[in-house]
Each structure stands twice: as structure tokens, then as C-alpha cells.
Amino acid sequence: MASENAAIEPEISAQANNPEFYENSSTEQVITKKDLNKMVWRSLFLQASFNYERMQAAGWLYSILPGLKKIHKNKHDLSESMKSHMEFFNTHPFLVNIIMGIVLAMEERKQNRNTIRAIRVAMMGPLGGIGDALFWLTLLPICVGIGASLGADGNPIGALVFLIIFNVVHFGLRFGLMRYAYNTGTNAISSLKENTKKVSHAASIVGLTVVGGLIASFVQLEANLVIHAGKAEIALQEDLLDKIMPNLLPLGYTLLMYYMLKRGLSPVILILITVVIGIFGKIPFPFGTIL
Amino acid sequence: MDQEIFLQALLIAIWAGIAGIDLFNGLFHIHRPIVTGVIVGLILGDLPTGVMTGAAIELVWAGMVPLAGAQPPNVVIGGIIGTAFAILTGQEPQVAIGVAVPFAVAVQACITLMFTAFSPVMHKADKYAEEANTKGIDKINYLGILTLFVFYFVVAFLPIYFGADAAKNVVESLPAWIIAGLGTAGGMMAAIGFAMLLKIMLKKQYIAYFIVGFILVTYLQMPIIAVALIGLAIAMYDFYKTTGGQGAAMRGARGRGI
Numbered sequence: 001m002a003s004e005n006a007a008i009e010p011e012i013s014a015q016a017n018n019p020e021f022y023e024n025s026s027t028e029q030v031i032t033k034k035d036l037n038k039m040v041w042r043s044l045f046l047q048a049s050f051n052y053e054r055m056q057a058a059g060w061l062y063s064i065l066p067g068l069k070k071i072h073k074n075k076h077d078l079s080e081s082m083k084s085h086m087e088f089f090n091t092h093p094f095l096v097n098i099i100m101g102i103v104l105a106m107e108e109r110k111q112n113r114n115t116i117r118a119i120r121v122a123m124m125g126p127l128g129g130i131g132d133a134l135f136w137l138t139l140l141p142i143c144v145g146i147g148a149s150l151g152a153d154g155n156p157i158g159a160l161v162f163l164i165i166f167n168v169v170h171f172g173l174r175f176g177l178m179r180y181a182y183n184t185g186t187n188a189i190s191s192l193k194e195n196t197k198k199v200s201h202a203a204s205i206v207g208l209t210v211v212g213g214l215i216a217s218f219v220q221l222e223a224n225l226v227i228h229a230g231k232a233e234i235a236l237q238e239d240l241l242d243k244i245m246p247n248l249l250p251l252g253y254t255l256l257m258y259y260m261l262k263r264g265l266s267p268v269i270l271i272l273i274t275v276v277i278g279i280f281g282k283i284p285f286p287f288g289t290i291l
Numbered sequence: 292m293d294q295e296i297f298l299q300a301l302l303i304a305i306w307a308g309i310a311g312i313d314l315f316n317g318l319f320h321i322h323r324p325i326v327t328g329v330i331v332g333l334i335l336g337d338l339p340t341g342v343m344t345g346a347a348i349e350l351v352w353a354g355m356v357p358l359a360g361a362q363p364p365n366v367v368i369g370g371i372i373g374t375a376f377a378i379l380t381g382q383e384p385q386v387a388i389g390v391a392v393p394f395a396v397a398v399q400a401c402i403t404l405m406f407t408a409f410s411p412v413m414h415k416a417d418k419y420a421e422e423a424n425t426k427g428i429d430k431i432n433y434l435g436i437l438t439l440f441v442f443y444f445v446v447a448f449l450p451i452y453f454g455a456d457a458a459k460n461v462v463e464s465l466p467a468w469i470i471a472g473l474g475t476a477g478g479m480m481a482a483i484g485f486a487m488l489l490k491i492m493l494k495k496q497y498i499a500y501f502i503v504g505f506i507l508v509t510y511l512q513m514p515i516i517a518v519a520l521i522g523l524a525i526a527m528y529d530f531y532k533t534t535g536g537q538g539a540a541m542r543g544a545r546g547r548g549i
Contacts, residue, residue, distance in 0.1 A: 047315040049416070049435035051409035052480045053487075058416045059316075062432040065425050075423050082420035082428070086413070088487045093318055121488060126519035140320075144353050147325045151346030154339040158346065159326045166320050198533065202526035208497040209522030212504025213515050215485050220478030247509045253479060257486035258493075268410045270483050275407060278476025282468040289468070291475050 024074040027109050029186075031067055033179070038066055039100060040178050046093050053267040055090035063096070067104045084113055091124035092131025097174050099123045101181025109186070118203035125210040139169055219250035224281075224289050297452065302334045303375060304448035310367045311443030312436055324348035324370030331374040344377040345370060347384035348391060365402065368446055369395035375451050393463065398446055400473040403480075405442060409435065500525065 043063040046056050061082060068085075072078035091099060099120060106116045147162030223236040234240060241248050257270055281291025310322035320326070328345010332338040352366045373391030377384055412431060419427030450457075493501065500522065507513045507521060 044317045045432050045436065048432040048439075049409060049412065050315060051406050051413060052483060053410035054413045054416075055484055058413060058428065058431055059435075061416075061420070061428055065428060069425055078425075079421055079423040082423060082425075083417070086417055086420045087491060088484050090484060093315075117491070121492060122519075122522075126516055129515040129519075141353055143320075144323065144325065144349055148346040148349045148353075151325050151328065151342050151349070154342050156329045156332075156338060156342050158342070159329045162323070162325055163320065170318070170320075198530055202530045204492060204494075204497055205500050205526040205529060206519060206522035207492060208500040209504035209507075209525065210515065210519050211485055211488055211492070212501040212506075213508040213513070213518035214504075215482070216505050216508035217515060219482045219485065221475075221482075245509070247505070250482065251505060254482040254485050254489075257482050258489045261486050261490045267483055267487060268407075270486075271407050271410055271480065274479050274483065275403075275473070275476045278474075278479060279469060279472030281475055282472035284468055 022077045022110050024077055025110055029108060030070045031104055031108055035067055035070065036178050036182055037175060039063055040097055040174050043096055043100060046096055052271050054088050057086050057089045060089045061085045064100055064104060068107060071107050081107060084117060089124060092128045094135055094170060094174060095127040095131040097178040098127060098181040101178045102185035105182050105185030112200060115200035118200050118207055122203045122207040122210065125214050215250055215254050216247045219254055221249040221253050224291055226288060299334055300448050300452040303331055303371060303451055304444045306330050307367060307371050307447030308440035308444040312439050314367050316436065322367045324352060327370040328374045331371060335375065335378045337378045340378050341374055344374045344384040344387055348373045348388055351388055364392055364395035365398040367443060368398045371447050372450055397470060400470050403473050403477050
């Protein structure tokens with residue numbers, strides 16, 4: 001490892017004046033197994049400060065903070081790193097450890113900030129989907145089924161059995177995935193070092209494809225209005241909007257939010273506007289509700 | 292008697308606070324009704340009823356999981372209020388479920404408001420990040436945990452101390468459209484998060500991929516994992532096409548997915 005680090009260093013210090021990069025470009029391996037385990041425990045607080053503006057961002061930063069502190073001894077570098085990790089983040093609370101492992105390996109190797117961001121964003125969506133399928137739709141129903149069948153007979157052991165099975169799998173995966181992802185990340189980076197810009201570009205492609213898909217699946221907005229024109233009834237959603245394009249409203253609303261953000265409106269204002277629109281849309285007018 | 296119910300409501304409220312934290316953080320799953328039933332049964336001195344009601348409520352909520360971040364009726368409060376109601380009034384578990392579900396829906400609407408209210412705190416977090424103030428980031432997250440505890444504590448204490456039945460009436464007197472409207476707003480919220488991502492990531496050369504992802508889900512109903520794999524395929528094609536000439540430099544990267 002040491003000889004490889006020496007090879008990377010001159011390349012990075014040449015770019016040290018670029019704010020994208022680092023004042024301290026040492027890529028020494030400082031993260032230990034103990035640090036990784038500590039950060040797994042901290043990641044239990046991933047959603048401590050959950051909110052609609054950044055979702056898990058502050059909890060994510062909290063989870064990896066011991067690692068960042070150890071990697072970036074220079075205050076400027078630590079500040080740059082912390083700022084970028086305060087950006088919007090949301091994934092499955094169990095599988096977050098995979099992203100943590102890879103991102104920590106990248107931080108330790110002082111990778112380009114944009115690459116780290118792109119990797120984080122490209123991974124969070126798919127892992128969210130895999131986590132839902134794995135934990136909420138598979139593990140939980142199985143464990144609940146076993147526990148509840150014992151409990152229906154009034155046997156309190158059911159609860160205990162449920163907790164033991166669930167958490168053995170849960171924590172086994174968390175600690176295992178963290179270590180696995182960190183090692184994979186460390187190895188992959190040294191072989192990809194010449195191509196960080198291209199990797200960043202590739203990760204952005206995956207990221208943007210996923211974001212396009214996520215908007216279509218997770219933003220929920222449908223019109224409920226029926227327009228009476230003479231004897232004809234036109235359901236705004238089915239007869240008009242869906243004919244133009246399904247998911248037109250979710251896409252339109254997201255792009256509107258994007259436009260407003262670019263115009264400098266704060267996300268908090270946008271959240272409040274959204275709450276008002278939601279409630280207004282459900283007011284029972286004589287002609288029905290709008291949404 | 293009054294003192295006894297006060298003490299019981301206090302203990303249940305503390306449990307609600309702990310379980311409420313566990314719903315989002317820790318995720319040991321002690322917040323599930325099957326566990327809560329045992330604890331509330333012990334506190335109210337009727338373990339068998341607690342266990343049986345907890346198991347019945349558990350099955351109602353078995354399919355209601357936080358898929359893709361969409362929050363189902365609040366399982367913590369549903370389990371606690373339902374079990375306590377069954378034990379305190381001697382009703383069947385099914386009646387307890389009828390009381391628990393509307394209550395849990397209303398509580399979830401309050402949580403939507405709480406997630407909204409916590410958004411401004413992120414600007415404080417940005418400031419701490421700018422100053423590289425790690426203690427500040429810690430503090431913000433501990434504040435979030437404390438807020439969750441206090442919220443669940445209050446929401447569980449009041450109905451049990453003043454009677455779950457009275458609470459149900461209050462919930463039912465709220466106009467349905469306000470609760471429905473909060474639900475609709477909750478469904479739209481994700482748009483803001485994605486818009487923030489787009490603001491950071493969207494450059495002209497990436498708009499094409501964004502459109503592809505949107506089309507794959509909208510018209511082909513593909514799951515996100517499939518969309519990600521297609522994105523990965525395009526990215527790999529692009530990667531090897533543009534690095535093809537470099538030969539030797541690229542050999543090491545072959546076969547690594549990310």
C-alpha cells in the first residue's frame with residue numbers, strides 16, 4: 001500500500017490549489033477496524049435529524065464524522081468535506097453502511113469531491129430499493145410471522161424470538177457490509193486513480209438516470225378534478241393529463257421546484273408552499289376536490 | 292386510583308418515547324406492536340391481554356412498512372394506544388384496532404409537520420459544517436433524538452391519562468380534508484429533495500440520462516434497480532468507449548462495478 005500512496009501523492013498535490021481538492025493531500029490509511037465499527041453504531045442515528053429539506057443529510061454526516069475527523073486533520077479540508085456531506089441524502093437506513101464504507105475509502109484516498117458526491121448519489125437510490133425489498137418486504141414479515149403466531153396464543157416469548165432473529169440478521173449485515181464496502185472501495189480506487197474524472201462522469205450518468213426514475217416512482221401528485229362541459233365529463237387526470245404523459249404532474253412539480261431553487265427560493269419556503277397546496281387540494285369544494 | 296393511572300401513563304409515555312426513537316433510529320424494532328404489547332401489558336398488569344392485542348395489531352401493521360420513505364400510519368402510537376385501550380376498557384383486540392388506526396394516522400400527520408419544522412435547523416448545520424464544528428453536528432442530531440422522545444412522550448401520555456376514547460373523538464372532529472391534505476403534501480415532498488439534487492448535479496450533458504430514467508419508470512414501469520442497471524450499462528459503455536485508446540492504463544479497472 002505504501003508504495004502506491006507515494007505514486008498518487010505528487011499527482012494530487014499538483015492540484016492542491018484547486019478548491020475541489022485538498023490542502024493536505026496525504027492519503028495515508030488512518031481508518032481502523034475499530035473506527036469502522038464505531039461508525040456503524042453512530043449510523044443508528046442516521047435519521048435523528050430527519051427533515052424534508054435534506055432528509056438524512058445531517059445524520060449521515062454525524063455517522064461518518066469520526067472518520068472524516070481522522071482523515072482530514074486540516075481544518076479547511078474538514079470543512080470542505082463536511083459541507084459537501086450536508087447535501088441532500090436519503091437511502092435505506094440499514095444499507096447506508098455500504099455507502100459509508102465506500103465513501104470513507106474515497107475520502108481517505110482524497111478523491112475528487114465531485115466524484116465522491118456522484119458515487120454517494122448514484123448508490124443511495126438503488127440501495128433504498130434493495131433495502132425495502134430485503135428488510136421491509138422479506139425479513140420483517142418473516143420475523144413478525146414467527147413472533148405473532150406465538151403471541152396470538154398469549155405467549156410473550158414471541159416478542160423475544162422476533163427481536164433475536166431480526167437483529168442477528170440486521171446487525172450481522174451492518175457490520176459485515178461496512179467492512180466489505182470499505183475494503184472494496186479502497187481496492188477499487190487505487191486501480192481507478194487515473195480515471196477519477198471519467199468515473200465521476202460515469203457515476204453522474206447512473207445518478208441522473210436513477211433520479212429521473214425516482215421522480216416517476218416516488219413523487220405522488222394526481223389531479224382529482226372532473227370538468228363538466230355540458231353533458232360531457234372530463235376527468236382531468238385520466239382523460240387529459242395521462243393522455244399527454246403519465247407522471248406529468250410529478251415531473252412538472254419537481255421541475256417547478258428545481259426552477260424555484262435556481263431562482264434562490266429556500267427549500268423551507270417550498271416545503272410550506274407544498275403543505276398549503278396539499279391541504280388546499282383536499283378542500284371539499286362543491287365541484288369536488290382538486291387533488 | 293388517580294395516582295396509579297398517572298404512574299402507568301407516565302411509564303407508558305416513557306416507553307413510547309423510546310419506541311418512537313427506535314422507529315427511525317436504532318431500528319432494533321422494539322417499536323413493533325408485538326413487543327409493545329408485552330411492555331404495555333406488564334405496565335398495566337395484564338400480560339396475556341397485552342400480548343394477544345399486540346399480536347393482533349402487529350398483523351394489521353405487517354404490510355404497512357415505510358416503503359420508499361412513504362410513512363404508513365404511526366406503528367408506535369397505534370400499538371401503544373391500541374393495547375392500552377384493550378386492557379383499560381376490556382374491549383376485544385379488533386375494537387382496539389379501530390381506535391388505534393385513526394389515532395395513528397393523525398399522529399403521522401403531526402410527524403409530517405415535525406419533519407417540516409426541522410428543516411430550518413439544517414442551515415445551522417451548514418454553518419457548523421463551514422466552521423468544521425463537529426460538536427455542533429453532534430448536538431443537532433441529539434436535539435433531533437430529544438425532540439422525537441418528547442413528541443412521543445406527550446402523544447402517548449395525554450390519551451392514556453385522559454382516556455383513549457376522548458382522544459378518539461378529538462381526532463374524529465378534525466376535518467378529514469386537513470388530514471388528507473397533509474397526506475397529499477407528504478406525497479409531493481419528495482419533489483423538493485429531487486429538485487435539490489438536480490440543482491447540484493444536472494448539467495446539459497446529463498439531461499438525456501435523466502429523461503431515459505424518467506421514461507423507463509413512467510412508460511415501462513421498471514423498478515429502480517433495473518433503472519440503475521440500465522444507467523450503469525450506459526455509463527460503462529460511455530466509460531470504455533472514451534477510454535478505449537488508453538489501453539494499459541485501463542486494464543486495472545476492468546470488472547469493477549463502480
